[in-house]
Every structure is written in C-alpha cells, then in structure tokens.
Amino acid sequence: MDKHLLRYPGSKQTMAIVGLLTGVQAVAILFQAIFLAKAITQMFHGESLSVAIRSFAFFFIAHFVRQLMQWGKERVAYRFAQKTSERSREQLVEKLFQLGPDAVGKHGSGNLITLTLEGIPKFRKYIELFIPRFVTMAIVPLVIVLYIWTQDKLSAITLIIVLPVLIIFLILIGLVSQKKIDDQMENYRLLSRHFVDSLRGLVTLKYLGKSKSHEKAIETVSNKYRIATNRALKYAFMSSFALDFFASLSVAIVAVELGLRLINGTVTLEPALAILILAPDYFLPVRELGNDFHATVDGQDAGEEIRSILKDDTSYEMNDVAVMPFVGATSLRAQEVTVIGDEERTLLEDVSFDIRPGEKIGIVGTSGAGKSTFIRTLAGFTTVGDGTFAIGEKQLPTLANESWQRQLSYIPQHPTIFAMSVAENIRFYAPDATLDEVKEAARTVGLYELIESFPNTWDEPIGQAGRSLSGGEEQRVALARTLLQQSNVLLFDEPTAHLDIETEHDIKQIIVPLMEEKTVFFATHRLHWMKNMDRIFVIDHGRVVQEGTYEQLLHEEGPYRALVRSQQQGVIRS
Amino acid sequence: MKQYIGEYVTPYLKKYRAMIGWTIFFGTLALLSAAMLTFTSGYLISRTSERPETILMVYVPIVAVRTFGISRSVFKYVERLLGHNAVLKMLADMRVKLYQALEPQALFIRERFKTGDLLGAVADDIEHLQDVYIRTIFPTLIGLFVFVFAAGGLATQDPLFALIMSGLMLIVAFVYPLVSLYMLKKHQTTSKRLHSQLYESFTDALFGVTDWMISGRKKTYTEQFLQEAKASDEAEKKLDYWHQSRTFQLQLITGALVIIVGCWAGLQAANGHLTPTYIAAFTLVVMPIMEALIPISHAVERVPVYEESFRRLDAVKQQTYEEFEGDVPLETIERPVISVEHVSYTYPGSERLAVDHVDLTIRPGEKIAILGRSGAGKSTLLQLILGLAKPTEGRVTIGDYESERFGTSIYDVVSVLNQKPYLFATSVANNIRLGSQEATDERIQRVVQDVQLSDYLSSLPNGLDTQMEETGQRFSGGERQRIALSRILLKDTPIVVLDEPTVGLDPATERQLLETMYDALEEKTVLHITHHLTYIEKMDRIVFMDEGRIAMIGSHEQLYATNERYRNLYELDRGL
8 A cells, every 4th residue: 555645634534434434335235235135035935025125125225325335435535636636736836836947857848747737637546546445445345254254154265265366366467467568568669659750750751752652661560569569468458357257256156155055054045145245245346456456556656756756855945035136336246156967967167257237248168068057047047056146245045036037038049939829928027018018019029010910910829829930030029028028137048049040130130239238148159149248258068268358359369269260161261 | 520430430340340249249248247147146046045956956057157257257358359459450550541641741731730749649649549449339339239138138038027127228228328428528528628728838837937937927827727727627527526426326226126127036936937046146137237238328428538539630631632653754864953934932822922933043963052031932942843832933843844743753853851850760770771772781881971970870889770769869969960861862862952951050060060961962963941151152052032032142252242231141150
C-alpha cells in the first residue's frame, strides 16, 4: 500500500468512513446469500410461494443495502480524490511559477503540461479506485470466509488456500511477463514510432521522391508491429487469465466438494447454496484490484512525479526588498556573481559590473558563451551561487525581486504570443491600457494597418487558437507590449537573428528610438547593434573577457576584433 | 457520426469479419461459460442434496462444473488475443490508407491546417480507433449475443416468460445504453471542450512563464487557470456521478430479476413443469447473465468520444489532390536552364498577385540567392518552379519543358533542402541512403566526406550506424543539415533548392555550413532562399523580392557599387 496516500489531509477519515461502509456491506453480502439460499431451498422443498417471497424480500433488502454501500463508498472516495487532486494541482501550478522559466525548461514544458493535465486526473482516478478497492480487499473476503468457516470448514479451507496461491502466481507471472516485455521494448518503441515518424517526415520523403514507395514500408512495419504487440500481449494478458482461472476454478472445486458432501449428508442444501453464492464474492475484490492494476500504477506514478516536483528546492527565494525605480542617480552593481546551472555546471563566473540608469550595454560572444544566462540573471531567473547585487543603497542576494522585475521588459528571440485577442496581447503588461493606447502602440511598431485588415480587427484571436503571425510581426507585438509597459530597463535576448535582413532592418528602426532614455541590456551575435551601445561586454565561457566602448574594442586587439573578423570575411575593401 | 462509421468502421468489419466473428464467438463462450458454471453448480448442489444412490448419477454435472470452471478463463484469454490481433490488422490498413490520402497533399498540409502537430495528432487518432472495437463494438456485440442465448434458452422452457424476461433484459441491454448515450453526449462534449481549453491556457502559461512573472500577473493567471480547471472537473464529475448511479440502478434491476426468475422457477416446479433441482440453477444464473449485459451501457456511451478523432481524420482525407506523374523524358534533361517568363500568380480566392510579372532566367550551374520579407513571394516563386502551382500568367520552364509537366518526377531534377529536413528514427546511414537506395558504401563514404562529417562520424562508436535518436537530438543543428545535405548529394540532381537551411544557426556555424554546401554543390544550379547575407559575395546573382516583384537583382559587386539600400543591408549584416 502506498504510504503517501495516508498523508493527504482527510485521508484517514475517508478510510474510516469507507471502512465502515464496507463493514456494513460485507454483512449485507452475507445476508443476501443467506436469504437467497433460503428462498431457493424453500421453493425446492415445495413450500408455498408466499413463504419464499418473504425470504426474497429480505434478499432484496440485503442486496439493496449492499449496492447502496457500494455507491456510498464510491461517492466518498470520489469526493476525497477530487479534493486531493485539486489541491495537488493548485500546489503544482503555484510551484511552477515559483520555480520560474529555468525549472520549467529543466522539467520540460511538454512533460509538465502532460503531468498537470493528464497526470492529475490519473492521480485522482487512482485515489478514487484504490481506497475503496483496498479497504474492500481487506474486509470482505475475511468476513465471507469467516462465515463459511462456521458453515463448512472444508470449503473455507479451500478458499483460504487458493487466495495466497493466486497472489503468488500473479507475482510470478508479473515478473516473467515484465521481463519478456522489457526484452522487446526497444524494438517495440521503434516500430510504434515509425508511423508518426513517417508522417512527420512526409515533406522530406516527398522532396526525395521516396514518398510513394514508402507506403510499402508502412505496411510492412505495421505488420511487424502487430506481431511484436501480439507477442507482448500474450504475456500481458496472462495475469488477468490467472485471476479468472483461479477464481472460477475454485468456485468449481467448492461446488463439486459441496456436492460430494451433500451426497454423504454431511452438509445440507441451504448452507451449501449460500456458500456457492458467496464464493464468487470472495474473489471479486481481488479481481477488481487486478482489473484496475494499470490505472493504479499510472496514477501512483503521477502522484510520485507531482511530489518530486513539489519537493524541488532549486527554486530561488524571491526577496522582497523594496527597490526604487531605476532612474536618476542610482546604480545597479554586481559583485563577483557566479551562476550555477544543471549538474553543477558553472554558467557565469565572477561577473562584476556597475551600471547607471540610461546606459546601454551590449553583450556579445560565441554561442554557448553565456549571453542568455547573463540576461536571465538580470531578470532574476537563474540560481545565483555566489556574489551579490546592489541597486542604489539596497543590497540584494539575487535579482529575483518583484519590485525590480516589474521595471523590466524582456524581449527574447521568440516572444510568447498568448491565445488571446491581438489587443489583449498588446496590453499584456498593462491590462488597464485603453484601446486608443493600444492602437497608438501598434502604430508605432508598424502593426496598425495589418491589424485593421484583420476580419475582427483588434479582437482577432492570435496565438495557438487563432491567426499565426510571422517572426517579424511577433517581434512587433512584443515591442508594442514594451511600449505600453513603460518599463525602465529593457532586456533583449537575440531579438532579430532569425529574421530576414530587411525585416531586421525595419525592426531596428523601431527598437532604436525605443531604447532612448532607458537602461538597455542587449545580448546578440548580430554585431551591428553594438554601434548603438555605450558599453560592450564580451563573454567567453561564462566570464567577461573584454569590456569597453565600441570605439575602444574596435581598435584594441582582442576577443571583440576576433568576433568581428570572423563575421566580416569577404567584405570588399573599397 | 453515421458517415464516419460507413467510412472507418463498416469496411473493416467486413474485411476482417472472420477474425471478428471468432473474437465475438469466444467472447460469448467465455461469458456463457461463466453463466453455465453457476447454472450447473446450482443444479449439482440441488441434485446432490437429494442424495442420489451413486455418484455416477451426478457425474455429468460434476464434469460440466469443472469444465466451465476452466473454460471461462481460457475462452476469455483467446478472445482478447484474437480481438487485438484483428484490431491491429485493421490499424495497419488504416495507416496505409491515411498515408495514401496524405501523401499527395504533403506539401500543402501545413498551409491548410495551421495546428502545430496535426500529423502527430492524426497518427494518435488512428491508435485511438482501436478502442472503437475493443471497448465498444466487441463488448456490445458479445453482450447482445449472451442476451439472445439467455432469452433463447429460457424460451425452450417457457416461451411466454422468455418474452417477458427479454423485455426486462432489454431495459439493461438497450434502454440504458441508449439513454446514457443521449444524456451524456452533451456532457461529454462539454467536458472535452473544457479540457482542451485547459491545454491551451496552460501551454500559454508555461511558454510565457517569464512574461507572467515580469508582468506581476501570475496570481491573476493561477486563479483563472484553477477556476477553469475546476469547471472542467465539475463537468467530469457529472459523468462520473452518473456512472456510479447507473451501476446502482442496474444492480437493483438485477436483484429484482433474480426474484422474478426465482419465483417463476418455484411456480414452474410447483406446477410440475420444472424439476425442482433446476430452481437454484435458473435463479442463480441471472447474476452472471446480467454481468454480461451491464457493460453494454458503458461501451455505447463512449461513442461521442471517438467523434473528434473521426472528424480530424476525415478533414485530412477530404481534400483530394490530383497527382500527375509527369511526361517529360527525364533522360533529355542534363544541365537544364530554368526560365521564368513574365510569370504572375494569384492564389485561389485571393485578388493579390503573390507573384507579379517576374522574369528570370537561370543558367546551368548558376548560384542565385533569393531574399525578401515574409510574404514577398519567395515561396510562391519556388512552388511555381517546382510545378506545384500553375502560373496564372506567363510560363516557367525547366530545360524547355513547362515545370508543371514534370509532375512528381520534378524531384528527379530538383532537390530541396529546407529549414528543418526531417531525419528519421533510424541509423545515419539509412537516413543518407534515402537519397539513393542503390548507393554503394563507397559512395556514402564519399558524400559524408563531402559534407565534412566523416571525422565526426568515425569518432562515434557506431559510426554511420549511429541511431538518430528521438528526432535527431543527438546531433546539433549544423550536423543535422550536413546529414541532410549528404542525402541530397547522393541524389545528384542538376538543380538544388536551399530553402533557408541556416535559420537558427549561429554565425560561425552558418558560415562553415555554407562553405561546405557551396563546395559540394559547385557543379549544380543552386537557388538559395536566404534571410542573411552570409556568403553572398560568392553568389552569381542576388534577387530581392518585394510584394511579388523583383525589387533588386544583380551580383554583389554590382549591387554594392550602385544600390544604396543594398549597401545598408550588407553593412547591417556584416555588423559595420
């Protein structure tokens, strides 16, 4: 039994209530069998129907109570399961925001989406099934077998012996089949992926002129897949076969045994019938537990994963020092800051700087040097291992600080376009902005005409649920957001590298005036931006290896010159 | 729903009727065995309580009890294996059929369906269709067969009572399933819709987690999301509560039926129509029979769940695209000239000229760069050259033949390397060999050398037999493009189109890759659609497109000397 299940608030009460209901149910099961046996015996002995009807009536009452208890158990378990899974979801979502983008990347966003939206329902299903099943398993067979013991010891012994044998068998089969299934997992995985792989690669196949002949391959692989699956299923179905086999065989054995002793006269009809009716109910809880085995395992795994994320303590503390707006006579200082990534890898090392409001800092370097980490550290999204920050007079352990973050605009290579209307997307950072302000911002970034041409103009849905935008248009939306936000500090992380050169040129005309009066950090390998910067940091292997103005770096033999050279090969010297 | 069943269910039921027949047969036998186990045990116990002279008198029922005790599980096992085998056969057929429908329209799917991973979704849909059989059709049919047997068996005893019982059983086998289907249809659709809404908003949250945090609106979001999640839970709760209540109701009906049959058997025995030893058998057999009928409700109510998968499959298949194999004598095409003569193109349903009176002649071996903003007409021009679209005005020829006459054989003349060439989940060698199945190992070695991967590949433990892993995550962007390029070199067509193959690569990788590409493609005509000006000096001509027209054309030297806009762009690109 899963220990964790007992730790959720309210789980003990739920268990107790379910236990109580199951107790009543077990007694009802006994009475149901006793009265049905009685009714049949009465009719068998030729008593009048009115006598039998009374027994039938008691049978029905017992049956009713049994089913009512069943219904009640399921309800109670469902309520508890829902409450628990709801709370887990709440904690999970809050945790994700607390962990921030780095952790989301680490756990994999696809994985987190599946966990939250599929895993939570599985977890709920697991609790909902497991509690009543488990409690039933613990109580009902025991009560039944005790009763049978009082009626006929031999039948009781048969039933008592079969159950452990059945369980041992199940475990053995489980072990053997798991091994057989594991053996062919790799092959199986490749085969099962083949079709998706083919569809996703269809365009490539087409271009290679291979798409027609690939049809044959799909057929062949599908058949191989079928054969491999069949082989695996032969083992996978074995455990439910064993369950059925033992359960129905022991009912048969009990029936025959009873028959033989009825001939000898050591038992009478009525208890024999009752035992016969009870025998399947004795096995029912095991069979149900077996049938729900997969749902149980899936849900348990999901619960495990949720708990492990909730335990993830890499989340940096948000500090709540109140930071003044980054304008006027203040400064942002970093003192020997070191940033640690996954597997203890050092991403930034000994970075120190002192920056005044309004300064524009370019950050360049080869890919993987640490440009993005630098920007994300400024936004407070990384785990700072060493060093300190200061804004004005205030010392800060990290920049994970809400009053600082609220002053930032962050423009990455692929800004997120939310599944909202275009107007809501533009006013994302400033939800109170009026439509006129939105329009004004759109005009500045050159989106006005485009949006006016949409069928629903400003209400046009974009993002996942609506119209898709080109890379340049997405960047314009992000810039319009920034305009409305009126932040003090702009963080750019490679905003134009993926755009075509003409669009890049257009976007630059928008960004340059936007940077006026603001503090800017601009990470890129498009070196033309550096002319607009006051200072340039060249980063290599997580360290700032060179620092200076554009003019200085251009005339100084060093890493910056090397970068420029590597990109200027072939320039015509006129 | 009906048309989907005609399209995706009936034909396969027909084709595999023998297998399905056996599945249903064994499934029915399994359930009947369970019923017969109870029936014969009930009889056996009643009969033995009369204390017959010798055990031989009950020998037959004893054997029967033991047989049914064993046969139930065996039949069940056989049924499951047969059923899955049949369904997997159907799925194999469906995959082929879906592929046949998709293959001709492969190049247009992304435009027609904007969704990110439509193809992945459709592939999943096919997998989900196995539930149609395993979880709906089989249990329903098996349940109905058991019903028929039960009613028939009873009819041999008492036709009138059999009729009454059939009516009562029909409540369980027909009325409840249909009512469930009708009642739950709306709830199921709502529940599904709410769930997919959740997907949307949660995906937004995770990808935009930075924005939510910086905007200080994460609380707004979490509250809203949890609210939506609760609404979705509520919808599901309604379904689950109904299931619980329905089971309760059906169990009460079962109890009532036990009493009715019991009383009937008692009366029959009292009247001498039935040997009393059968009272227990008839009374007790009601429960296993009902156990076979109760699952029908659950099977039938699932029908709306399949609808979405059907709809998506159908949407993909609806569009038919006529493919033409081409009638150009390919052997006459050796070093063809590409000639675009006064060509215009308008997309159906649009008025704008996507390509507007373009003239361009490309000599064999020429290297041409094509640039332009998104929507400038680059892709349309490419489609016209590949013969995928027919010009509304003017003509495009390759080696004197109109490009649309090449049909699917165009890819024997033109190779395309796009931004994300797909690398299949197999070995590197197999991926390269896609370029030419007949290639010898030496040739493969040579192309790998040409794309300068041989050092790297031979440093890997499995060399060319290294698996690509999941969508090629083992290899970096530059390496992946090199593998794809070697495939194209193996194919050895006179014309190669490079469709933005370097987007997303850093400048150093971009430059190195382009160097390799142009070294390897020296003999070929190259049309390079590009977004940067890296390597532009080596091109014979540069074409800038704007709003469907050629806005600038010339060699680098010409444009740099005479065109200020070009000079600006060039200096921007070079970081000057």
